[in-house]
Amino acid sequence: MHLPLILDMAADGLGDEIALGSGETAITYAGLRERARAGAAFLGGTPADNTAFLGGNAPAFPIGLFASAIAGRPFVPVNYRLPDADLRKILARTAPAVVIVDDEIVERAAGIEGVTVVPVSAFLAACEVPTPAPDEETINDIAILLFTSGTTGEPKAAVLRQSNLASYVISTVEFMGAAFDGQATLMSVPPYHIAGVSAVLTALYGGRRMVQLAQFTPESWVETARAEAVTHAMVVPTMLGRILAVIERDGVTLPALRHLSYGGGRMPASVIEKALELLPGVDFVNAYGLTETSSTIAVLTPDDHRVCRASEDPLIRRRLGSVGRPLPSLELQVMAGEGVPAPAGELGEIWVRGEQVSGEYIGKKAIRDDGWFPTNDHGWLDADGYLFVEGRLDDVIVRGGENISPGEIEDVLRLHPAVVDVAVFGLPDDEWGEKVAAAVVAAEAIEGRLLTQWVRERLRSTKAPEVVFFRVELPYNETGKLLRRALKAELSGS
């Protein structure tokens, strides 16, 4: 299985239906394949091993992705938000490469050895040249390279093979299951994020029209969702909070929206509760996955959301804060130690195994010989197999031999009326090795010791923050992941 085959199936099955956009600039499924073939011929005429992509959500992204696959080259969407120095270092690592760059920012990629810059406008023009199907397939086993954000050290290039992505698509999406039903999906997660990539593949295979938002702002998201009668969307938690604020402010809902999935970071309970209240007709899905697993590996379904919210049983109700259950097409377990699965309710490292799991970086395999991929995420399963993700293993605080997860403490602090946002992390401590620290964005002036007391009354005293810092805002990356390590680094000296 490979990506061009997915495009072929969609183009054969849905030919003249609209795949992308609307109105005069709409592109059909057949049109997408024609452009991808032309783009492949164009790329084939350039000396390169990889196709890098530096741009937002726009037609050049899916066209470039498939053109590169047909041309037999890995496609490498790069984070355009990186500072120039980091960006250029990553582009240099893709050499020899062609980089397709948004016209406005071509100079950011100019003058890197072995990297040929092609502006998006020139690439799209080349894709308009009628081109026959290639005589033979030149499929590269590697479909996508994604540089992971890497809060420490050099970014790693995660390798996603054709078989990983194709297996994810065919095992989770019904072919043409969304076709002929007026469905449209709003893509606002950037192309360099795994969810941006998988969204293209699953929309295409399912036959759901793609609507692209080049740059996310909550206002433009809401406006586009209304204007394009968007039925489906995927957002990260910070996006959802801001979208809800817009809806609340203008008092108009999203009448066409049927389905909203969220993931990519921890969703505060208050935000999802508000979403369920403001958008009562909408199905919500919480999806958990990693770059190295070709996107989603566990989902909290719309039914789960309804059942959990309506339940009086605290054990069921708390599942609203879980990521649901693992996909049936893979295996997932929580490991307490080497070869020892953790019993229900006990914390450990989340391991996953399945065809969609790559667990591989350029120059390094993180997957074990038996196929299991230790995710470096910390979590636990409840008695019915619902998965709770606490955060990165590296964020676990080790205080006097006790492993403490910051997520649980943050959840408790967030319930305090004065707390707007919070990050919990470990700081070096002479006596305990590490001590629990919290950085808080407060709605009103409050003493740190009152917050410590708040936690002590609700959790074990060892989990109560020993130091509380106040901040105007907390550091997040652009997909809503809290950067605890940035705070830790900043505050370690104090």
Next chain:
Amino acid sequence: MKLTPGTRLKSAACDTEVVVVRVPSEGAITCGGAPMVPFAEAKPAGVSLDSAASGGTLMGKRYHDEQTGLEMLCTKPGKGSLAIDGRPLQLREAKQLPSSD
């Protein structure tokens, strides 16, 4: 012919094309009653559809055989139906998963 996940086959008796998702332990794969051929090879001439194996294939559907573990995805539909060692393959109903992308 060695099958691996991703191997593409076509029917000698109709338009059906498939891709192998899971490799069978063993067995001869047929469509429309005739052995399937590798995608890149020419179809043998004069093969006609066996009326006993003419249920047809559906685009995008997955077909499987429990006994051998074979699973194939139909990438182009046709009039023939798929079998292994004469045993018709079963349509695998898609697991209903909500969209998460």
